[in-house]
Amino acid sequence: MSRPVPGPPPSRWTGRRGNAHAYAADPVAYTARLHHEFGPVSGLVHGDRRQVFAFGAEHNRTVLTGGDVFHTVLEYAIPARIRQARRGIGLLNMNGPDHRAARHTVTPSFRPQAMGRHAAVIARLAAEEVDSWVPGRAFDLTASMRRLTLRIACQCFFGVDIARDADSIGALVQQMLALRYFATPIRYFPFDLPGTPYRRLLTVIRRLDDALASIVDARRSAGEQPDLLQSLLADRDEQGRGLSDDQLVGQLTTLLVAGHETSSSTLSWALILLSQHRPDLDEVLDAAAGRTPEEHAGSTVLDRILKETLRLLPPGPNTARITVAPTMLGEHEIPAWCQVVTSKYVTHRDPARFPEPLRFQPERWETASPTRYEYLPYGAGPHVCIGAAFADLEMKIVLGAILSRHVLVPVPGNPVSREVGLLMSPKGPVPVVAHPVSAVPSRVDRVEGDLNEMVDLYGDERWRLGW
Numbered sequence: 001m002s003r004p005v006p007g008p009p010p011s012r013w014t015g016r017r018g019n020a021h022a023y024a025a026d027p028v029a030y031t032a033r034l035h036h037e038f039g040p041v042s043g044l045v046h047g048d049r050r051q052v053f054a055f056g057a058e059h060n061r062t063v064l065t066g067g068d069v070f071h072t073v074l075e076y077a078i079p080a081r082i083r084q085a086r087r088g089i090g091l092l093n094m095n096g097p098d099h100r101a102a103r104h105t106v107t108p109s110f111r112p113q114a115m116g117r118h119a120a121v122i123a124r125l126a127a128e129e130v131d132s133w134v135p136g137r138a139f140d141l142t143a144s145m146r147r148l149t150l151r152i153a154c155q156c157f158f159g160v161d162i163a164r165d166a167d168s169i170g171a172l173v174q175q176m177l178a179l180r181y182f183a184t185p186i187r188y189f190p191f192d193l194p195g196t197p198y199r200r201l202l203t204v205i206r207r208l209d210d211a212l213a214s215i216v217d218a219r220r221s222a223g224e225q226p227d228l229l230q231s232l233l234a235d236r237d238e239q240g241r242g243l244s245d246d247q248l249v250g251q252l253t254t255l256l257v258a259g260h261e262t263s264s265s266t267l268s269w270a271l272i273l274l275s276q277h278r279p280d281l282d283e284v285l286d287a288a289a290g291r292t293p294e295e296h297a298g299s300t301v302l303d304r305i306l307k308e309t310l311r312l313l314p315p316g317p318n319t320a321r322i323t324v325a326p327t328m329l330g331e332h333e334i335p336a337w338c339q340v341v342t343s344k345y346v347t348h349r350d351p352a353r354f355p356e357p358l359r360f361q362p363e364r365w366e367t368a369s370p371t372r373y374e375y376l377p378y379g380a381g382p383h384v385c386i387g388a389a390f391a392d393l394e395m396k397i398v399l400g401a402i403l404s405r406h407v408l409v410p411v412p413g414n415p416v417s418r419e420v421g422l423l424m425s426p427k428g429p430v431p432v433v434a435h436p437v438s439a440v441p442s443r444v445d446r447v448e449g450d451l452n453e454m455v456d457l458y459g460d461e462r463w464r465l466g467w
């Protein structure tokens with residue numbers, strides 16, 4: 001016997017759309033509120049089974065591993081005209097056998113054995129970025145980390161140095177993430193007219209596709225290089241056909257978006273969190289001093305910092321799927337074509353698994369051993385992050401490169417808050433000043449902003465989205 005799905009009432013004036021709008025405006029706050037008020041399963045609206053939120057490890061397992069029933073949303077949610085405008089689609093837009101086949105092609109480039117050759121490139125590009133900072137002069141941390149991770153991704157995956165174009169390609173990715181496919185004006189006013197967000201999204205998609213197509217063009221005519229793009233170029237199906245340029249561009253766009261914004265946000269958050277936790281910072285400075293990139297990659301201290309950052313501030317706080325057949329979630333019957341949202345943000349704050357869940361405590365990772373559904377910054381199931389080993393290597397080498405030379409301190413008076421679109425990142429700009437490790441300031445100002453809603457930085461009692 002199915003129980004009705006609990007949830008908040010429809011918005012007073014705008015009904016269900018009002019709730020959808022509130023969710024889109026701040027997915028983290030809305031999701032946390034649903035969890036706090038309605039428990040493990042909640043509707044966007046009371047009794048509504050078109051969009052349901054399922055919290056906790058068991059639901060994560062059901063939804064994320066049940067690929068036959070729970071499909072990725074992107075395949076269905078992208079408006080048809082945007083789909084046609086795009087040259088091709090990537091792994092996150094695919095399901096079933098097509099997804100398995102495409103993933104099979106990409107996987108070898110991401111096996112841990114294939115990672116070793118990237119360490120030197122990552123270290124070189126990180127050193128160049130750090131060299132560009134002038135000690136004592138403020139710069140935007142989020143822009144710097146984005147530029148660096150974008151250059152790393154393009155060099156390691158596609159064999160091209162986009163030093164000159166990093167900012168323009170990065171800006172296109174940012175604009176695409178900001179103008180989400182699901183944003184209300186795009187969903188409800190999908191007309192290609194001057195000045196509309198829909199037109200802006202189409203323009204950004206075309207420009208980004210063109211930028212990537214020119215990379216593919218350049219590489220088709222250049223010699224072979226042992227990288228991801230080469231394995232995609234060489235891929236053949238049973239009839240001996242290779243991927244078309246459009247299919248290649250589709251895969252590359254996903255790899256680029258999934259593969260640089262995630263690590264750049266995590267690096268920015270980690271550096272901000274460290275600036276506010278002096279004992280952890282001192283431990284990292286000790287661990288990083290005078291080490292090689294390979295030693296940074298193997299550092300357990302850096303490992304714990306990143307794990308704790310990804311626990312508190314996962315770049316993908318929510319993961320949605322769409323049911324393609326009726327199913328059950330606990331005691332609730334869920335119809336076909338229901339959007340089911342799982343939340344890492346909520347799961348990672350379970351006090352039974354992570355005591356004092358809102359505190360940044362890297363040392364908890366000396367003993368914590370959550371299951372793969374209790375701690376899942378890289379997801380789980382068929383769409384689990386293909387770049388996890390790469391991201392881990394990249395982030396440790398970059399953090400090591402930075403913290404062996406500088407400590408970054410946020411400039412007072414600039415709130416640190418979240419920006420949540422498809423991904424969650426610090427809302428830019430985040431001005432920081434680099435201090436040489438030999439002259440770390442003895443006192444650092446507290447940061448303001450809604451980071452304080454998500455993390456208990458200073459051990460003070462206050463309402464934090466339900467915790």
Ligand code: HEM
Nearest residue numbers: 091092258259262263266316377378379383385386387391
């Ligand atoms: C901090 C770094 C990263 C985090 C937290 C992260 C997180 C995730 C998560 C949660 C998913 C699953 C999404 C879903 O289930 O809908 C995912 C998928 C994916 N990630 Fe990552 N990611 C990171 C870095 C990277 C990097 C460096 C790459 C490099 C290419 C990458 C490429 C991908 C791709 C292609 C997918 C789609 C896989 C598929 O659909 O089969 N990610 N990532």
